[in-house]
Amino acid sequence: MTTLSDETRATFADIRARIATIPRVSLALTPTPLHEAPQLARRLGGPRIFVKRDDLTGVALGGNKTRNLEFRLAHALRDKPDVVIVGLDLQSNSARQTIGCCNKLGLSTILVLEGKIPNEIQGNLLVDYLLGADVRFAGDRDEQRRMLDDAASEVRAQGLVPHILNDNPMFDVASAIAYIECTMECLEQLATVGATPRTLYMSSSGKGQAGLVLAKRLFDASFEVRCVTATREHSVPARTAEIANRTAARLGLELRISPDEVVNFEGYVGQDYGIPNAAGNEAVKLFAETEGLILDPVYTGKCAAAMIDHIRRGEFDRQDVVLFIHTGGVPAIFTHHHLWGRP
Numbered sequence: 589m590t591t592l593s594d595e596t597r598a599t600f601a602d603i604r605a606r607i608a609t610i611p612r613v614s615l616a617l618t619p620t621p622l623h624e625a626p627q628l629a630r631r632l633g634g635p636r637i638f639v640k641r642d643d644l645t646g647v648a649l650g651g652n653k654t655r656n657l658e659f660r661l662a663h664a665l666r667d668k669p670d671v672v673i674v675g676l677d678l679q680s681n682s683a684r685q686t687i688g689c690c691n692k693l694g695l696s697t698i699l700v701l702e703g704k705i706p707n708e709i710q711g712n713l714l715v716d717y718l719l720g721a722d723v724r725f726a727g728d729r730d731e732q733r734r735m736l737d738d739a740a741s742e743v744r745a746q747g748l749v750p751h752i753l754n755d756n757p758m759f760d761v762a763s764a765i766a767y768i769e770c771t772m773e774c775l776e777q778l779a780t781v782g783a784t785p786r787t788l789y790m791s792s793s794g795k796g797q798a799g800l801v802l803a804k805r806l807f808d809a810s811f812e813v814r815c816v817t818a819t820r821e822h823s824v825p826a827r828t829a830e831i832a833n834r835t836a837a838r839l840g841l842e843l844r845i846s847p848d849e850v851v852n853f854e855g856y857v858g859q860d861y862g863i864p865n866a867a868g869n870e871a872v873k874l875f876a877e878t879e880g881l882i883l884d885p886v887y888t889g890k891c892a893a894a895m896i897d898h899i900r901r902g903e904f905d906r907q908d909v910v911l912f913i914h915t916g917g918v919p920a921i922f923t924h925h926h927l928w929g930r931p
């Protein structure tokens with residue numbers, strides 16, 4: 589059974605045709621699965637819950653960045669690079685997926701992480717090493733920038749071509765496009781089971797959210813988009829609207845998103861970015877115990893904490909359909925193993 593209208597289908601075809609004009613390489617295993625989570629819903633006594641498995645995008649333990657790397661690395665390939673150089677945070681999911689995707693494309697990588705080499709190599713960093721990246725550590729952002737440029741000079745001195753991914757202009761727009769596509773997948777998959785979502789939850793501080801907000805507008809959809817940030821670094825509504833508008837322009841669409849259309853919850857960050865908190869940890873445990881689904885305590889757990897909180901406050905009816913988009917980040921459970929090591 590499918591409940592997508594002819595009009596929606598035509599709009600999907602139009603948006604897909606526009607996206608098809610942007611250079612791309614195939615990396616992610618899409619469409620990612622989508623399934624219902626009945627045990628979780630039963631435990632919460634709340635609405636029907638579906639989970640979109642973007643933790644299963646297929647490269648180096650998956651996650652949301654694999655989708656946008658299809659566009660970012662296609663852009664990088666125009667320079668015909670031998671070595672991709674990227675500067676990110678110490679326990680970055682983005683770094684892990686970038687290295688994995690570069691491996692698939694036959695590109696070497698130099699990874700400059702901001703932070704000190706930890707005593708214990710765990711989580712994303714462990715996977716970065718496993719993937720064979722040349723991993724270096726920078727004390728702060730300034731030093732990281734210098735090290736990126738030095739690495740590029742070093743590569744050139746070997747007669748090879750470097751590409752500094754941090755200077756690649758595609759990150760924001762590619763993420764938004766990726767999550768317009770993800771929304772289309774979700775709506776198609778939900779239609780096959782006759783479900784219409786009332787609310788979408790996703791961990792985002794703007795880039796992915798821009799895609800969901802654009803999708804809502806483009807498809808004239810009735811669902812609400814509730815994203816949950818894992819950091820207080822940005823003013824997320826303004827950032828989301830700005831990325832959405834740049835993305836719309838890139839796709840040749842005449843529409844404007846304003847910051848007051850953007851719903852993003854900052855209240856679940858807790859103490860700070862990267863620091864697990866009680867509500868997020870409870871959410872991780874609950875998903876694991878009810879559905880065998882592994883979230884992470886840095887991003888998706890905090891987003892799930894928001895969803896659970898809203899359900900417990902009675903914001904949904906039993907027959908409502910809520911969609912939780914799992915953006916990955918799973919290696920962080922090993923970095924924070926002290927949280928789960930005992931019953």
Ligand SMILES: Cc1ncc(COP(=O)(O)O)c(C=O)c1O
Binds near residue numbers: 652681791793887888
């Ligand atoms: C697991 C996970 N979820 C969500 C996000 C947020 O993505 P964005 O703010 O780009 O939408 C990230 C970003 O690093 C992430 O690693």
